[in-house]
Amino acid sequence: MMHRMKILLLGKNGQVGWELQRSLAPLGELVALGSDSTDLCGDLSNLAGIAATVRALAPDIIVNAAAHTFVDRAESEPELARLINAQAPGVLALEAARSGALLVHYSTDYVFDGSGDQAWVETDAAGPLNIYGKSKFEGEQAILASGCRHLIFRTSWVYAARGTNFAKTMVRLAQEREHLSVIDDQIGAPTGADLLADVTAHALRATVRRPELLGLYHLAASGNTSWHGYASFVIRTARGAGMDIKVAQDAIERVPSSSFVTAAARPHNSRLNTNKLETAFDLHLPDWQYGVTRMLTEVSK
Numbered sequence: 001m002m003h004r005m006k007i008l009l010l011g012k013n014g015q016v017g018w019e020l021q022r023s024l025a026p027l028g029e030l031v032a033l034g035s036d037s038t039d040l041c042g043d044l045s046n047l048a049g050i051a052a053t054v055r056a057l058a059p060d061i062i063v064n065a066a067a068h069t070f071v072d073r074a075e076s077e078p079e080l081a082r083l084i085n086a087q088a089p090g091v092l093a094l095e096a097a098r099s100g101a102l103l104v105h106y107s108t109d110y111v112f113d114g115s116g117d118q119a120w121v122e123t124d125a126a127g128p129l130n131i132y133g134k135s136k137f138e139g140e141q142a143i144l145a146s147g148c149r150h151l152i153f154r155t156s157w158v159y160a161a162r163g164t165n166f167a168k169t170m171v172r173l174a175q176e177r178e179h180l181s182v183i184d185d186q187i188g189a190p191t192g193a194d195l196l197a198d199v200t201a202h203a204l205r206a207t208v209r210r211p212e213l214l215g216l217y218h219l220a221a222s223g224n225t226s227w228h229g230y231a232s233f234v235i236r237t238a239r240g241a242g243m244d245i246k247v248a249q250d251a252i253e254r255v256p257s258s259s260f261v262t263a264a265a266r267p268h269n270s271r272l273n274t275n276k277l278e279t280a281f282d283l284h285l286p287d288w289q290y291g292v293t294r295m296l297t298e299v300s301k
Contacts, residue, residue, distance in 0.1 A: 004028055005208075008059035010042050010050070010092075011035075011066025015160035016106060019197035020065055027201060031057055035066065042066070044088035045080065054095040061204065062092055063104040067136070071110070072263040074132040085135035090142030097148035102207065102214075104200060109156040109188060109220075111137040114267020117187070119224075121273045122154075122216050130264035140216070149211070151203055153196065153219040153277075156270045157230075160193035161298040168299060170231045171238045174247040184228035184254035188270030189220040192291035203281050213280050218272040221288035228254045233289060237296050 005028030011017040012032035021032050033042025033053070040056065041049030044066045054062060067085055068074060074081035089105055096103040110133035111126045128134045143150050159165035167190070173180055199219055207213045225233070232252050239245040257266060274285055 005060040006057065007031070007061045007063060008054065008057050009033065009063045009065065010044065011064065012042070014065055014067075015158060015163050015193040016196050017065035018162050019160065019193045020063060020200060023197040023201040024063065024204075027204060028060070031059070044084045047083075047087060047091045050088060051091050051095055054092065054099070054101070058099060059101055061102045061104065062096055063200070064089060064092055065106060067106065068132070071130060071132045074135065075130065075263040078131045078135075081131050081135040082138065085132070086138035086142060089139040090146065093143040093146035093148045093150065096150070097146045100149070102149045102151070102204075103143060104151045104204065105139065105143055105153075106196070107140050107152055107154040108133065108136050109154060109270040109272055110267060111140065111154065112267055112269075114269045116269055117271070118269075119271035119273035120218065120269075122218055122276055129267055132264060149214055151207060151214060152216045153200065154216070154272060155191050155196055156188045156220045156272055157190045158193055158196065159190055159292070159295060161295045166190075166227070166230065167234045167292060167296060170234045171243065171296070174235045174238065174245045175243070176246065178246055178248070179251045179253065180231065180247055181253045181255045181259060182228040182231040183257050183260065184226040185256050186266055186268050186270065187224050187226055189222070189224045189272065190230055190288045190292055191220045192295060195221060195286070195291055199277070199281070199283060199285075202283060206281050217277040217280070218274050219277055220272045220274060220285070221291055222274070222285045223287045223289070224271050225288065228252065230292075234292065234296065237293055238300070241296065241300055243300060
């Protein structure tokens, strides 16, 4: 058994944070904070506050599941995105380095420029296309520069049963409309927050025993699809589950990204190569369809 560890979780109310509350609880004493926590500061926009929280708790492990994830809004509030996604992880990393704590942090496929059609490996050069991606990459760099013990997991297309997500939006639209247009030139792997949380717990257990496993990993469900393929799968699954779907399967139109004007540019290729993670931790990452089906079953009950 592990020594009874103290774990500080930040961002407890987000999609990943909510699932981490479940997966981390068996590993030790868990203190979970949100941006609205009152006794201790869990607000990543308050750098002095989160530093004071780490010093007060003296955790063995800090898990940062908080982020500014509004990709388009980040274009018009770059200072806030940078504060939460870059400066705050830097502060957590410095506190971790000072105390010897292990920092777990989540990053994104958006650190890449989305060129080509090969799955990105951890050593590929970053080239973010938008403020969100730039701020997340800067956060990674700050953690590396601190010299703290860390696990960074880059992931893609995150969803959960809790809160809003693309799949739920597609089901709602398919119940209201007879025709849908969905982007088909962005490719990635829809990845469940529950999978991220469970792999995090596995990796933490292994890393505490084997420090050589520390580092940066790509973590996403297996396989890949376009947003159009994702929407088509979701609507077919919802129809099969007996939900009242108005749109015909052949009335889901494929369109290019250029059909939708957004403030932030999106990468076309968000494929992540997960071989490093699967080998290091002896894990099998399930196909993306598995988790999406489970989530749809959960929300349709």
